[in-house]
Structure formats: structure tokens, C-alpha cells
Amino acid sequence: MIDLKLPKPTRLEGIIVTIDGPAGSGKTSTAREVAGALDYRHLDSGSLYRAATFSLLRESINVKEWEHLTVSDLDLLNLQILPMDDKIIMSWDQKNISSEIRSAEVTEKVSYVASLPQVRKWLFETQQNLGLNGRLVADGRDMGEVVFPEAEVKIFLTASLEVRARRRLLEYIDPKSHDEMLDDEMKRINKRDLADQNRQHSPLVQAQDAIQVDTTKLTFHQQVKTLLGIIKDLTGIGS
Numbered sequence: 001m002i003d004l005k006l007p008k009p010t011r012l013e014g015i016i017v018t019i020d021g022p023a024g025s026g027k028t029s030t031a032r033e034v035a036g037a038l039d040y041r042h043l044d045s046g047s048l049y050r051a052a053t054f055s056l057l058r059e060s061i062n063v064k065e066w067e068h069l070t071v072s073d074l075d076l077l078n079l080q081i082l083p084m085d086d087k088i089i090m091s092w093d094q095k096n097i098s099s100e101i102r103s104a105e106v107t108e109k110v111s112y113v114a115s116l117p118q119v120r121k122w123l124f125e126t127q128q129n130l131g132l133n134g135r136l137v138a139d140g141r142d143m144g145e146v147v148f149p150e151a152e153v154k155i156f157l158t159a160s161l162e163v164r165a166r167r168r169l170l171e172y173i174d175p176k177s178h179d180e181m182l183d184d185e186m187k188r189i190n191k192r193d194l195a196d197q198n199r200q201h202s203p204l205v206q207a208q209d210a211i212q213v214d215t216t217k218l219t220f221h222q223q224v225k226t227l228l229g230i231i232k233d234l235t236g237i238g239s
């Protein structure tokens with residue numbers, strides 16, 4: 001009998017681990033640490049959407065034009081995305097933009113840019129290419145469901161809205177001012193969650209075969225340990 005089922009892709013260097021979840025769930029910091037522990041490359045896919053947003057703003061393309069841009073137009077942006085050792089370096093006009101892509105201006109516009117189908121199409125291939133040989137921990141919103149549906153391990157991180165807002169504030173504000181800013185941050189995060197969940201193309205959803213990990217009560221160390229434990233149990237990879 002002929003088995004018509006396609007074989008799973010053979011990745012030369014290792015497996016793919018995807019970590020998806022809403023804003024502030026700790027995906028990116030956890031993915032970076034897990035990748036380091038496994039000696040894998042880390043792909044922070046949100047930073048690609050941020051870099052695209054930064055380029056559109058910097059190249060003074062009118063916001064009203066963004067939805068009409070084609071993949072060929074996007075190719076003309078002065079943006080470079082290059083894997084270098086275990087990092088992915090993003091530059092605009094030959095300058096590293098890793099801090100600029102975190103600005104409030106980029107953060108305000110990025111959900112809109114990420115909702116545009118042409119932008120998603122344009123970044124899809126770049127992301128898949130980064131995972132061709134495996135040995136990748138990729139975090140984002142649609143890593144397990146759309147970009148790497150064949151990933152060996154899929155995690156979906158959640159945490160309460162309040163905890164996610166507090167974690168985001170910790171990244172840039174003195175903890176003493178947190179209580180007065182908490183409400184505004186919760187509203188901002190909730191608005192982005194709704195935009196990411198309700199958009200037409202690749203909305204934030206938990207892949208059916210993803211394992212959900214609620215990090216509300218976990219420390220960062222416990223979060224990383226939990227994920228490494230899941231990866232070890234499912235694949236035998238890691239120590």
C-alpha cells in the first residue's frame with residue numbers, strides 16, 4: 001500500500017519550539033531564555049512587525065497608503081533582516097534599530113501594520129526561512145498556528161491582564177509609580193489584545209495542539225523551567 005501521508009520535514013539542526021500569547025504574557029523574554037538554555041536561535045516575530053512599522057514611519061509613507069502597499073513595494077523599504085549567529089539583526093539604512101522599534105510611536109501603530117495582509121505575506125517567508133533547519137525558538141501571535149504548523153513543541157502563554165500590565169510597566173517605569181499608571185496600561189494592553197484577536201488575517205488564537213501555560217503566579221525563573229520541562233518531556237531535548 002502506498003502511504004500518501006507526507007513525511008514530517010527533516011530539520012538538520014534541531015526542532016522548532018513556538019511560544020505564542022497576548023501582549024505582556026512574557027513570550028519574548030521567556031523565549032530568549034529558553035533558546036539560550038537549548039543553544040537555539042531566537043526569533044522574536046513581533047520585532048519584525050515593529051521593524052516594518054519603523055521603516056514605514058521613517059520613510060514618511062503616508063499612513064493612508066499603508067493598506068495599499070504591495071509585497072514589491074515593501075521589498076523596496078530600506079530594511080534589512082539578517083540572521084547573525086543566534087540572533088536576528090534588524091537594521092534600517094545600515095543602522096541597528098533594536099531600541100528604536102520599542103518606541104511609543106512604533107508601539108502605537110504596530111497592531112495596525114500587523115493587521116495588513118500584504119505585510120503578513122511579506123514577512124511570512126522571512127520567518128519560515130529562519131526556521132528551515134530547525135534549532136529555533138519562535139515567539140509571537142501566529143507562530144504555532146500559521147508560520148510553523150509543523151513545530152514539534154507549541155506553547156501558548158497566558159497571564160491575567162493586571163499581571164501583564166504590571167510586567168510591561170516594569171520594563172520602563174519606576175515600580176513606585178505603577179499603581180497610578182496601571183489602569184492606563186491595562187487599557188492599552190486590552191486594546192492591543194482585541195486588535196490582535198479580532199483582525200481578519202492570522203488573528204491571535206491558541207493552536208489546537210498547543211500547551212497552555214498560565215504564568216500569572218509564576219516567577220520568570222519558574223516560567224522558563226516549566227517550558228524547558230515541557231520540551232524535555234515531549235522531545236527529550238534539553239537537560
Ligand code: DC
Nearest residue numbers: 045046047049110111114140141142
Ligand atoms: O510582541 P510585540 O508587542 O512586540 O508585537 C508587536 C505587534 O505585532 C503586536 O500588535 C502583535 C503583532 N504580532 C503579530 O501580529 N504576529 C506575530 N507573529 C507577532 C506579533
